[in-house]
Amino acid sequence: MKPIFKIMLCILGASASSSLSAxxxxxxxxxxxxxxxxxxxxxxxxxxxxxxxxxxxxxxxxxxxxxxxxxxxxxxxxxxxxxxxxxxxxxxxxxxxxxxxxxxxxxxxxxxxxxxxxxxxxxxxxxxxxxxxxxxxxxxxxxxxxxxxxxxxxxxxxxxxxxxxxxxxxxxxxxxxxxxxxxxxxxxxxxxxxxxxxxxxxxxxxxxxxxxxxxxxxxxxxxxxxxxxxxxxxxxxxxxxxxxxxxxxxxxxxxxxxxxxxxxxxxxxxxxxxxxxxxxxxxxxxxxxxxxxxxxxxxxxxxxxxxxxxxxxxxxxxxxxxxxxxxxxxxxxxxxxxxxxxxxxxxxxxxxxxxxxxxxxxxxxxxxxxxxxxxxxxxxxxxxxxxxLQKPNIVVIICDDLNDSIAGMGGHPQASTPNIDRLAKRGVRFTNAASNCPLCGPSRASLWSGLHPTTTGYYGYKQQINHWKKNPKLGTAATLFEHFTANGYRNFATGKIHHNGHEDFSIFENSDGFPGFGTKGNFGPLPNDGKPENLQQGVLPPWMPAKLRKEGGWGDGFGPIQDLKPYGDEYGWTMFYDGKPWQFRNGHDRDPMPDEVCAAEAVAFLEKKHEAPFLLTIGFTRPHSPWYAPQEYFDLFPLESVELAPILENDAADCAKILTEQEDIAQPWGWEKYRTIMNNGGDEQLRKWTQAYLACVAFVDDQTGKVLDALEQSPYAANTIIVFTSDHGYHMGEKEYLFKYSPWEESVRIPLVVSGPGVATNQACTTPVSLIDLYPTFIDYARLPEPHKLDGFSLRPLLEHPEVGKWDGPAFSLAASASTVPVEQNVPANAADQHFSLRTERYRYIHCRNGEEELYDHRNDPHEWKNLAGNPESEQVLRAFRCELKKVILVD
The missing domain is CATH 3.20.20.80 (Glycosidases)
Structure with a gap:
């Protein structure tokens, strides 16, 4: 255990019972x-x-x-x-x-x-x-x-x-x-x-x-x-x-x-x-x-x-x-x-x-x-x-880049998520949940503020490097953490909560001095060749093909955590950002990975006495790139039996040209990553990448299980709402794309599982919902006032009666993907310059900034292989979507 990890647990132990419940x-x-x-x-x-x-x-x-x-x-x-x-x-x-x-x-x-x-x-x-x-x-x-x-x-x-x-x-x-x-x-x-x-x-x-x-x-x-x-x-x-x-x-x-x-x-x-x-x-x-x-x-x-x-x-x-x-x-x-x-x-x-x-x-x-x-x-x-009998505790577990590869979501059929599955059996899983902007920074800023990107103008292009607090509307909005702390909740978060580099740890402060934040999220460990210029971001692992190592970036690495000394004494594992050494001697003798540290801190928090209701937020980094995980998780998916995602050749041919040919997505790495993989090993290399992604999903599922076990053995189990979700999805090769930030299903759709007091058990809800609905849901259960006008709607009616499917929210979810239209730093972007994706239970509608459209019928086309926007018989459906979009943003 690292010294800083020991210190944090000591702080948790020393301060845990300092506040009283109401x-x-x-x-x-x-x-x-x-x-x-x-x-x-x-x-x-x-x-x-x-x-x-x-x-x-x-x-x-x-x-x-x-x-x-x-x-x-x-x-x-x-x-x-x-x-x-x-x-x-x-x-x-x-x-x-x-x-x-x-x-x-x-x-x-x-x-x-x-x-x-x-x-x-x-x-x-x-x-x-x-x-x-x-x-x-x-x-x-x-x-x-x-x-x-x-x-x-x-x-x-x-x-x-x-x-x-x-x-x-x-x-x-x-x-x-x-x-x-x-x-x-x-x-x-x-x-x-x-x-x-x-x-x-x-x-x-x-x-x-x-x-x-x-x-x-x-x-x-x-x-x-x-x-x-x-x-x-x-x-x-x-x-x-x-x-x-x-x-x-x-x-x-x-x-x-x-x-x-x-x-x-x-x-x-x-x-x-x-x-x-x-x-x-x-x-x-x-x-x-x-x-x-x-x-x-x-x-x-x-x-x-x-x-x-x-x-x-x-x-x-x-x-x-x-x-x-x-x-x-x-x-x-x-x-x-x-x-x-x-x-x-x-x-x-x-x-x-x-x-x-x-x-x-x-x-x-x-x-x-x-x-x-x-x-x-x-x-x-x-x-x-x-x-x-107190106000409910709330535990939020949010992963990074996790798509629908969990049971009951229809994602990768080989995904192994027994802990997420048991949570789903105790609660409600939303099969049509969406990210409101499928990129880390804007998605999390929207989630924690309860404000949609169309309200804040914070979509991600260029703004991904901006601090969300400098946005005029986000900067004055009370985050979920601030609002709950101000209303008597104890607050503790660990891991990746906001986008890395966007953290403002003051929002986690507790009035009684209890430490509000644990360990900062980290993409590491990464292989390092010992060169000073590679100290912070590492290098691609030496076992990958030389050409792929040359063309790829630091985030393109994947494979099991292993001893690097056979590749040269100069090699070793280091942490992202600070380049500090990460010790690996063998699979049973190594430093804990960042997500393991976060899980341990969450467990330590749950093992302590908290007489005030609490908001516990755990931000797991995996399965965000680079896709490294312990060997035992790769062993769950023998390479020769790994299935590739269903990929249709030339699938993007009938998509909006501004998205595919012009690659007018603010961060068009999806096509680059896919081409790099396919040009350096083809399906076999994609299979290795898929194995690594599944291994990382299984790894983060194990960390989730540790938190669930601790909660079940605590006195808080009966009065705790648990949410498991992700900031957005991730393509696994569909649309010949290998990234997030697209307007398509694989990028926008997220897992969302909720369990807790009064929540129905082992139920699926097909109503389209999104991440901005979590903030109003939490204040509904906690009986707190709105801190400001929230853009989402409480999921409580759906959680208690998912089979009815009635709530105050709309019949569709709305996601935005930024284009490459230049944006002045710290100035809200124009909504008319973005691409939008609307999802009902049956259809996905995509409206691009130049007026191009896509329409997919999920009842008959679950993989979004056939764009119906050009079919005359689809005009009535298209008109309905255009009308709904105009209510949100002016479009032609």
Whole structure:
């Protein structure tokens, strides 16, 4: 490991936990109150109020939440264990802490069938009391408790769990396949002493008594299993009836003692809809998500239920795998997304406990288990579930010159990209994604600013050597990095982010001093013959044909990394730009390649604790030229079996003459590179080049895999959006061209794979999109404002429902390729002087600056071999494209 690499990792380690995430109460400040519950711990009803004993717990509650429920302290068996004897000591202490911390308080619960002392329902002889006596005892208890905290407790769970359910035979359904009657679940009033002695109106009376004691308090009915259709409909009917009688009821609480597989999101949404239709606010109460196996198929929360402890029911007694925690985090994220979408109906979400150290799930329904249902672990440290409720992290992996040679894109059939493939299976791959200007500098300037070249006039010709910051519009636009840092994100980037030489490292700075940038991108290592004039850019490798070495430039080299000493003692490997030696002794003993360093820095970043959401950007140089990679990647593609790209002889004959004969592309190296290869070995040399390109793709796929592995083993996996893409594509000989910067498919089309929370899995989207759509997508998910008018559109609708294909963006992508029209330095170029390429799902249309056109029907011509622009039957399609282009830029 190089010293500078060690230093960077040390910096990462030293500074990684210096910032804090936004408290949950702030994250959801515009949506609903964010609550927790404090449980009293003890045995035999001898409760101990523990918060005074645990500063960590107090700090977590005060920082993260703005609402709190006493899990047990305000239940009747604790407050009035004997008739007329009220114990308010710990409840008062609890209230003092809440008021000191500015917490809204939920009183829980006034009337319940459980945790209610026996004396309430019996006379001195042990017989049931009369209706009148029980009503008076209820009135006295409610008036005393609610009255004591009048104006101090904002919410009361007045009646708790008054509804029960059971399965009954459904006479309307035929027998099942085995001849048994089918059943349905029905709901009814729970057969509690309250119901037996007073009748159904005990619920109405309880609400009226509470309102008498504190007319300003918000009064709720609270129950479990409210994702059950029968129960939630019964509850909705009950509260409608209460409202019709003028009973003061203000909300319904949905207890949320859930599991990884329950409830389904559709069930949850359905229940919220049913309750919201009553006109009452909904509160999500008692939220915890269990990860332990069920002892039975029971989905309720009856506190009296008990199951026998068996080893298989307590699988994580010592520790819990990260993948299980990430699965739990995804469930938390998914249900909170539902809560947020329904925030107009939801006024509070309460997590039923502060940390896994104290949770009722440890003893219910199976006593003695090690449970993990909450957001903080036993040491009060945030779990993946906590991070899943924050704004999402974003990881962007961008390659250089990577075309469609990945699975599912229809590129080179021999490409080996198992890591990119597994990312695609977890997300959405866009099969018609485009670069907005297929050259490094303008493409990346457009991507990171969210501005199309037609807006900035930054197309690349001559401007490729200009610094993008000197462009009038780019220079004043907030980059993605600056905007996210300004809005509380931690920023870290490594590798090639902007075009080399265009870096402005100030845009990566973090306010807390955390290093925002790692290792700068580098095209090396390159062979070097030891001559001073070749120190910075190296030479073509000595194993290549002499004529090719003479005609080619530094970027034309390709082949496996190997020992150069057999070619002469003066030979060795050096890095690009600075000419520093790069050590190679053998395949197992060498310096790391630049992309390996970048991957390691990204892994180190993900292994550290970051309590603020982060934007991590990794810029891999490969498969940019020169095409050198370790030998093992060449071994994946035996030369004799390497297939060439489909190349049609004289393919360019029907293309626009200004592009082919005049070579009016700002950097016309594509034809030069192809001719050089074909004149120095023909197909065999092109096959060697293809092998090298595929090897570099496989190499960068491996580096991508390292990042994905680290993310999967981190607490951030469930709340991280991952994007894999490239700045543009690259021809592999198609159109007798071997470069980028052309307006054709191979140059403009890019891989784009997105995975993350809420993103569909293993789906392909054929809608044409482009790189400028990433910036608005990121701010959409992060809930940030636009820093300036962005030219792209959020991909979120396509990511969540790719099969629908509907979004706010256009039906085509727009790419620009600069011509050779002279451009004054640092002055925006004229759009009318450029070539443009528009792509719909079916067609590619090319408009050249002199008016020449090309049209390709990808349904029948996926290789763009037949230009239809001259066919009269294509005129209607051409007119439509011309019209669309005129909306963007004036053309004749």
């Amino acid at each position: 408290p949950l109460k702030d994250v959801y400040a515009e949506d609903f109150l964010m609550g927790t519950a404090l449980g009293s711990r003890g045995v035999n009803h001898q409760y101990v109020y523990p918060m005074r004993q645990n500063k960590k717990e107090r700090d977590v509650v005060a920082r993260e939440f703005n609402c709190i429920t006493a899990e047990n302290l305000m239940k009747m068996e604790y407050l009035q264990p004997k008739e007329g004897f009220f114990n308010f000591d710990q409840a008062d202490e609890f209230m003092a802490f809440c008021e000191e911390s500015g917490l809204a308080v939920v009183g829980h619960a006034l009337v319940w069938h459980s945790q209610t002392p026996d004396w309430l329902f019996k006379d001195d002889a042990g017989n049931p009391v009369t209706r009148e006596v029980l009503i008076e005892r209820m009135r006295n208890h409610i008036h005393t408790v609610v009255g004591r905290y009048k104006g101090r407790i904002k919410y009361w769970d007045v009646v708790n769990e008054a509804i029960d359910t059971k399965m009954v035979v459904d006479e309307s359904l035929p027998l099942d396949e085995e001849g048994n009657p089918q059943k349905k679940r029905v709901a009814f009033y729970r057969d509690s002493p309250w119901l037996q002695i007073i009748g159904e109106d005990y619920i109405e009376l309880a609400f009226r008594f509470a309102h008498e004691a504190d007319p300003e308090a918000r009064l709720l009915y609270n129950d479990y299993s409210m994702a059950n259709r029968a129960k939630v409909e019964f509850a909705a009917g009950m509260v409608r009836g209460l409202k019709a009688k003028g009973v003061p009821i203000h909300g319904v609480g949905m207890q949320a003692h859930w599991q990884l597989d329950y409830p389904e999101i559709e069930q949850l949404q359905d229940s919220i809809d049913i309750l919201a239709a009553t006109g009452l606010k909904v509160s999500i109460t008692e939220l915890d998500i269990g990860v332990l196996p069920r002892a039975s198929e029971y989905h309720g929360a009856d506190v009296n239920r008990r199951e026998e402890l068996r080893a298989e029911l307590n699988p994580y007694s010592n520790s819990i795998p990260m993948e299980v925690l990430n699965e739990q985090a995804e469930k938390y994220r998914a249900v909170f997304e539902v809560f947020r979408k329904n925030s107009e109906h939801i006024e509070r979400v309460t997590v039923w406990g502060v940390s896994d150290r104290y949770t009722w799930k440890a003893n219910w329904p199976v006593p003695g288990r090690t449970a993990y249902p909450l957001l903080f672990d036993r040491n009060f440290q945030p779990k993946p579930a906590y991070y899943a």
